[in-house]
Amino acid sequence: MKILVVGSGGREHALCWKLAQNPMVEQILCAPGNGGTAQVGSNVAIKDDDIPALVALARNEQVDLVVAGPELPLVLGLANALEREGIPCFGPNAYAANLEGSKAFSKNVMADSGVPTAPFRVFDEFESAVAFIKEKGAPIVVKADGLAAGKGVIVAATEQEAIDAVQDMMVKKSFGSAGDRVVIEEALQGEEASFLAFCDGTNYALLPSSQDHKAVFEGDTGPNTGGMGAYSPAPILPEEKYAETAELCIKPILRHLAAKGEPFKGVLYAGLMYTDNGPSVLEYNVRFGDPECQPLLMRLETDLLEIMFACIDGKLDQIDVKSTPQTACGVVMAAKGYPGSYPKGMEITGLDDADAMDGVKVFQAGTKFEDNKTVTSGGRVLCVTALGDDLAAAQKKAYQAVEKVHFDNCYFRRDIADKGLKRLG
Known part of the structure; x- marks a missing residue:
């Protein structure tokens, strides 16, 4: 094959x-x-x-x-x-991929299907968007409607910051046509979790919960990135809550799209915010997250190819999707300067040493192989991922593996999974 x-x-x-x-x-x-x-x-x-x-x-x-x-x-x-x-x-x-391709489409589907999400309005005109911001005040969230390489969401602490964001998107066209329309919504406070499910249009099979770390610096500070690390499961969404959460944010979407004659087949990813009022959906993605994919696939025991064909053929209910009870933790090693400008072409050493560790796999991202060596070619360079019997063990092993790998101008967060450990007490 x-x-x-x-x-x-x-x-x-x-x-x-x-x-x-x-x-x-x-x-x-x-x-x-x-x-x-x-x-x-x-x-x-x-x-x-x-x-x-x-x-x-x-x-x-x-x-x-x-x-x-x-x-x-x-x-x-x-x-x-x-x-x-x-x-x-x-x-x-x-059509179904518009759940991620268009913020306005996604929010409207959530509203139509009864999925809990932040109150929002969609705007095609700059002046009316600004008037709404002045009416609502800050903090407030401004989102470019289309795909903006993960950079089209601004959580504005002040009204002026929100107005500046709208101007950047709608007037200055910072994200091109992705900013022709904006979604403005209430800013939710809480802790995030990622919840993914394999889907065949009707049936779904849940993956364990996970948590991504978006901010570039420790303590969730600094600009947002594509993700600086992830771990699974996330204690904020324990296994006994999976079925209930799927009823809230997976099943209604599948039912809605199937009724439209556009059944969703693939991976549906719900980005959740746990507020004082319970979980609320921040966004949907229509594929595996990166870096959540790495810990999740390290844990997956059922054959992935078999699952994928079952999704395509509408036979997911015939597959028992299982993951190991072990915990997985992935730490992203990035080029210093990311998500801004960063150097490239640094030789990476120690990959074989890290991969040789039991329960460790180094997944490469911004790399290329040339002149018989692996060199950096992007901002997020590696995701060093480890399995452990619990979160503390997985985190420890991941960082032990990180220490075996080297490239010049390397940067990584040292607090991946700390939030989970704190929640576990």
């Missing part, structure tokens, strides 16, 4: 690594891939937004399954284009 994985991050390396564990998988292609995916399969120099080229590759290589890692190709209609060619794709169609 031949598989094409689309994307270039740590998530895609984890997907390739997990899929390769199935003995039926003979070859894995990754477009465009990174230094890690090149060790599991073959990289192909096609960008993740080049839908015609991706479809042509899948057709010409007679690929048996395409797995979309990031959201962009899904929003652009990769699943639709592959369906026309008769090629199976793990990931939702373009």
